[in-house]
Amino acid sequence: MIKVLVIAEHDNDGLAPSTRNVIGAAAALSPAQIDVAVLADNGERVAAAAARIGGVSRVLLVSRELNTPYLAAVWAPQIVELAADYTHLFAPATTFGKDLIPRTAALLGVGALSDITAIDGPHRFKRPIYAGNAIVTIEANPDSTLVATVRPTAFDPPPEQAEAPIEPISIAA
Numbered sequence: 001m002i003k004v005l006v007i008a009e010h011d012n013d014g015l016a017p018s019t020r021n022v023i024g025a026a027a028a029l030s031p032a033q034i035d036v037a038v039l040a041d042n043g044e045r046v047a048a049a050a051a052r053i054g055g056v057s058r059v060l061l062v063s064r065e066l067n068t069p070y071l072a073a074v075w076a077p078q079i080v081e082l083a084a085d086y087t088h089l090f091a092p093a094t095t096f097g098k099d100l101i102p103r104t105a106a107l108l109g110v111g112a113l114s115d116i117t118a119i120d121g122p123h124r125f126k127r128p129i130y131a132g133n134a135i136v137t138i139e140a141n142p143d144s145t146l147v148a149t150v151r152p153t154a155f156d157p158p159p160e161q162a163e164a165p166i167e168p169i170s171i172a173a
Helices: 017-027 044-051 072-085 095-108
Strands: 003-007 033-040 058-063 088-092 112-116 118-121 124-129 134-139 146-150 166-168
Touching: 003 017, 003 072, 017 033, 017 088, 017 146, 033 044, 033 072, 044 058, 044 166, 058 072, 072 095, 088 095, 095 112, 095 146, 112 124
Parallel strands: 003 033, 003 088, 033 058, 058 166, 088 146, 112 146
Antiparallel strands: 118 124, 124 134
């Protein structure tokens, strides 16, 4: 059963458009569940915006003063604690995601896949190499959590939906 956790990129006031596209990519996996993690200080507005994106099952709101401003060293241990029940962990292939995902993957003890541009199956992806002059197909290990960045321009954002539940989460990390 595929369960995807998408890490929301935001400025503590509004959700970055790239997060919508990553949720669109997650939906291409036909998962049983797509959850969005919002790590913020008073991130209710961001969580509400994420909850209205089509395909989102629930939003996990980790509201801590330490989460603002964003620091990968602070966020990564919290994401590792959240990621225990997920098969896939996605973030946008932006400066944010390229900073956060390698650190998170290292803490999980897995490799990180960068710049997914196409999804051919639950563990089969395409990404550019050689400055985008070639596309390679990657087969990921199905026995470990897939931690990856998704190129937002490669996927369409899903439409709006009725608001998914927002669950406040307390993390000790």
